[in-house]
Amino acid sequence: MHAFYGNAAELLWRAHKEAQWASSQLSEHQAVLALPYPPSTALLQQLHSAAITAEHNISQLQLDIKTALRRRVDASDLQQRLSVLQAELRSSSTVPDLMRERGRLYALARAHFPELLRASPGSAWSGNADVNSKCQVWASDVGIDNGVASSAASQRGLLADGRKLSHFTSYTSVPSSGSKRVYRAVDADGHEWAIKEFDARHESHRRQLFRQVGLLDTLRHPQLAAVHAVFEDSRICGGGEAVFLQVPWYSGGDLAGWLGTKQPADRALADCVQIIRDVMLALQHLHAGGHVHCDIKPGKHSTSNVFLTRAGRAVLGDFDGVRQMDASLSMSTVTAATLHYLALEVKSGAVVQFTPACDMYSAGVMAAEVFGSVLLNDNQARERDVLLSGLQQEVPAWRLSATNALALPLLSKGAPTEPQRQCVVCAEVKPLSEGVLCAVAVEDEQHFNCDDCLAGWVCALASEEQGQKSQLMRQGGLVHCMGRGCGSGAFDAHTIAMHITPEAHALYQLAKEQVARSDESRRLQAEHNAVIAAMRQEFMTTLAANEAEQAARQGELHVVDTILTLHCPTCNAAFLDFTGCFALTCGTCGGAFCGWCLMPCGNNAHPHVRVCPSKVDGGTSDYHHTFDAFKQVQNVRRSRLLWVYLLGVGSAELRRAIERRLQPHLRDLGM
Ligand SMILES: [Zn+2]
Ligand SMILES: [Zn+2]
Ligand SMILES: [Zn+2]
Ligand SMILES: [Zn+2]
Ligand SMILES: [Zn+2]
Known part of the structure; x- marks a missing residue:
């Protein structure tokens, strides 16, 4: 009775819970049905414009303060208004409300109106143009179109899902030119990387990241920093999630460091020319692709975004400011650019759009710093002045383009004629000939493996750990x-031979031979196994002519x-696997x-092998x-064991029969 009562109570309780659940679901469904279609984004837009206005006011004030300071006007009044505005923005709920509303709409769409999120061409919903455009408008209102950018990054294989900060053995914070934190990290292989942290909670940061990744990925060039990976993890300092961008750590440091440590008297003209030429090549590539960097600076007056390789080649990094040329750029969007390097027409407010000529002006200021007061003969000095004045022309239209600059005697003389790769x-x-390109299916995305790294890699692969192949x-x-x-497939042996050192090649060759030999021994073993299997089969299925033959066959098999x-x-x-090492x-x-x-x-x-008493002399190592x-x-060992076995066979006749049957096997083994 008690048990029944218990069961009944439980059933009742469950029924009650289910009814509760059903009614809550139903009411939610009713609420959803009552929504307009697609769900209104009016509140979101209202919050969004409030946030934009606040941000705009703040950046306008910041600009005014900068202008005032430049004109040496008292800016304390402006400063105070700025801090009031900033405090207001912090205490108001505009930004959190905005994020919450966006999250709510997104969750709503995911649960009840999935087509709103799948309005991409080729989706099940793309047939209906009306639905499609409505969906696109809605999705961009909610600001979820960066999902597309993120999937593009992951399609390119850059979004490294499994990667975490723990992949690196150490990381230290370094000063950076932008507003993001940058860390210098070392991975388990001892390679150094720069990892840039983007706060994943900020929509704008996420957008910026995916834009930067997309850009760097499409704008591959030896003189541009190469994106290695993008991954998500928790922020290094403070809470929340972050997205990290991993690029090489250029071991020559940045140009600011170079300018700081190399006094003009110590700078070789060739080094200066190399750096400026590399920057020009990077700009030529960016401009040709319809992009403007907007923030070229060596760093004497700021932190740098020009980095140097170990050999002193310049690489342009940090693409926070890079813009598509057709996008109109208002001044407030480029306030990140450092004033000192800003083109005159931008500084004066004469133009509102950043153009390649603006980049060229900044590059001119930078070139002037690099050449500094380097000692030059008359001819060299003339050539330098042509470059510097050409880059810093007041009228943008008269300014040298990157292509013009590269054609000047100063930069064209001694320029590498061969294509370069990173x-x-x-x-x-390095020049293309000093390395190997892999054969990935995507054109222009082949990886360049330099000869030095390839040789090091082969040596590392060929090194034998204790007791391991x-x-x-x-x-x-x-x-x-x-x-x-x-x-991509493996490099062919011929290519490798052409590109690695003789020492590395000797190791490579040895390993190849060992592989061939172990293939051979594996083949022998397979044959041997087949022979034994056939003998067993025969033994089990066919009757021997007589008892004596039966006994002989048994002995042979044994x-x-x-x-x-x-x-x-x-x-x-x-x-039967032997590859040269007796361990x-x-x-x-x-x-x-x-x-x-x-x-x-x-x-x-x-x-043991080193001191084994059975060892014979003449080995290539211990x-x-x-x-x-x-x-x-x-074979010596086999003969000894065989002799002992045959001694134990009782009848001389059987022994001879077994010996006869063993002859072909012994011949195969060379015994
Ligand atoms: Zn590759
Ligand atoms: Zn290399
Ligand atoms: Zn074993
Ligand atoms: Zn060994
Ligand atoms: Zn031994």
Whole structure:
């Protein structure tokens, strides 16, 4: 009775819960049905414009303060208004409300109006043009179109899903030119990276990030920083999620550091020319692609966004300010640019749009700093002045373009004629011939693996860890592109031979030979296994002519299986795998044993092999010897065991019968 009562109560309770759940779902559904279609974004837009106005007022004030300071006018009044405005914005709920409303609309759409989020061409909803355009408008109102940008980044394989900050062994904060935090990080392989933190809670930061990634990815150039990966993790300082952009850490530091440590008297003209030429190449590429950098600066008056490789090649980084040329740029959007390098027409407010000529002016100011008071002869000085005055022309239309500048004698003399590439590993900029391009399917996205890195990689792959086959052998002697996540095929042996050092090639060659030999021994083993299997089969299925033959066959099988076939001393699995090192590891149980005496040696046979009494002289190292020596020593061992076995066979007639049957096997083994 008690049990029944309990069950009934439980059933009642469950029914009650279910009714509650159903009514809540129903009421929610009723509420959704009562919504206009598509759900109104009016509140969101209202909040959005309030936030924009506040931001605009603040940036306008900041600009006014800068102007006042430049004119040496008292700005304390403006300063105070600014701090009041900033405090108001902080205490008001505009921004949190905006984010909440956007989140609500997004959740609503995901649960009840999924078509609003899938209004991309090719989707199930794209057939209806009216629905489609309505959806697009709605989605962009809610500001969720950056999902498209993010998926583009992940399609390119840049959004590294599994990557976390823990991938790096250390990271330290470094000063950066933009508003984002930048860290210098070291990964497990000892490679250095710059990781830039974008606050994932800020819509604008996310947009900026994906725009930057998209840009850097489409604008690949040896003189532009290369995006290595994008990943999400929690922020390094403070709470919340962040998105990180991983680019190489250029080991030559930034141009500001270079200018600081190299006094003009110590600067070689060739180095200065190289740096300016590289910057011009980067700008030429950006401008040709319809982009303006908007923030070229070496760093004497700010932090730098021109970086140097170990060999002193310049690379342009930090693309926070980069804009599409056709987008109209109001002054307030480029206030990030450092005033000192700002083109005259922008400073004076004569133009409201940033153009390539503005970049060229900034580059001119930078070039003047780089050449500084470097000692030059008359001719060199003349050439320098042509460049500097050409870049800093007051009238934008008269200013040199990047292409013009590169054609000037100062920059064109001694310019590399060969195409240059940036190495995916060391980030050095080198001539195309000093490295290998991988064969990824996407054109223009091949990774450049420089000769030095390729040689280092081959050596690392070929190095043998204690008791383990080298990585190179485990991957069948194949060397692949070092680009992250690159799916291209292995480099061919000829290409590798042409591009690595003789030392690295010797290691590579050795590994290739070992692979070939272990392929050979694997083939032998397979053949051997087949022979034994066939013998067993025959033994089981066919009747021997008489009892004597039956006994002889039994003896033959025993000898082939237990004496002629080599076995792991630990697990008894058959093996025939030999690659040169006598410290062997069983492929079945992983146990180590000696290739000379087959003694089990725990998990590493090297210490024993070095002093094994069965070893014969003439090896290439304490552990290595030829395959012939291996066969020889094993045949001696087989003969001894066979002799002991045959001695134990009772009848001389049976012994002779077994010996006869064994002849072909012994011949195969060279015994
Ligand atoms: Zn390299
Ligand atoms: Zn590749
Ligand atoms: Zn074993
Ligand atoms: Zn070894
Ligand atoms: Zn031994």
